[in-house]
Amino acid sequence: xxxxxxxxLFSLFLLSLGIALAAWPVTMVSISLDSGETVFSAPxxxxxxxxxRIVHSLEKTPVxxxxxxxSGQIWQWEERFQSNNAGLPTEVPSNGRFVSSPGWFxxxxxxxxxxxxxYRVGNGNxxxxxxxxxxxxxxxxxxxxxxxxxxxxxxxxPLGQITRVLYKPDLR
Numbered sequence: 393x394x395x396x397x398x399x400x401l402f403s404l405f406l407l408s409l410g411i412a413l414a415a416w417p418v419t420m421v422s423i424s425l426d427s428g429e430t431v432f433s434a435p436x437x438x439x440x441x442x443x444x445r446i447v448h449s450l451e452k453t454p455v456x457x458x459x460x461x462x463s464g465q466i467w468q469w470e471e472r473f474q475s476n477n478a479g480l481p482t483e484v485p486s487n488g489r490f491v492s493s494p495g496w497f498x499x500x501x502x503x504x505x506x507x508x509x510x511y512r513v514g515n516g517n518x519x520x521x522x523x524x525x526x527x528x529x530x531x532x533x534x535x536x537x538x539x540x541x542x543x544x545x546x547x548x549x550p551l552g553q554i555t556r557v558l559y560k561p562d563l564r
Contacts, residue, residue: 414552419464423523424543431537434528435554436461441469442544444511445522451475464546468504472496508545513537 421440423432440461448455453474460469474496485502492498513521515538524530533542 416551443524447520
């Protein structure tokens with residue numbers, strides 16, 4: 393009798409654990425085109441990072457914006473640039489700090505965050521946008537999606553409903 397009760401309790405525990413895991417919310421990141429076509433969709437861990445890189449149209453120097461997914465939102469984590477002319481940052485945000493390192497000016501923090509953001513892609517002459525997705529590689533956006541507007545967003549999905557990672561772009 394004691395074994396039947398223990399077995400029943402253990403079975404109930406396993407069933408409850410399975411249901412809890414299937415319903416566990418997971419943060420997803422998706423990237424889609426204006427047409428609605430999704431080109432990237434994957435579950436990501438807390439703190440996952442992606443970096444956009446451009447060549448500034450006037451200064452002709454690289455600019456990098458690092459974003460992190462925190463609490464289901466996209467946070468602008470850090471901005472790196474090599475000059476501060478022609479529209480590049482000149483002031484530190486109230487919740488941020490300025491760091492000068494060899495070759496880069498860096499602004500960290502600031503508290504900018506979004507559920508989704510639009511990202512305009514340039515071309516080989518203007519922008520040369522590259523998107524580096526931690527754990528997935530880099531996408532030469534200016535070659536794959538020149539002149540297009542991308543929607544980068546986060547959403548929550550139950551673990552049991554995640555069937556696959558969608559990643560269409562060829563990595564280079």
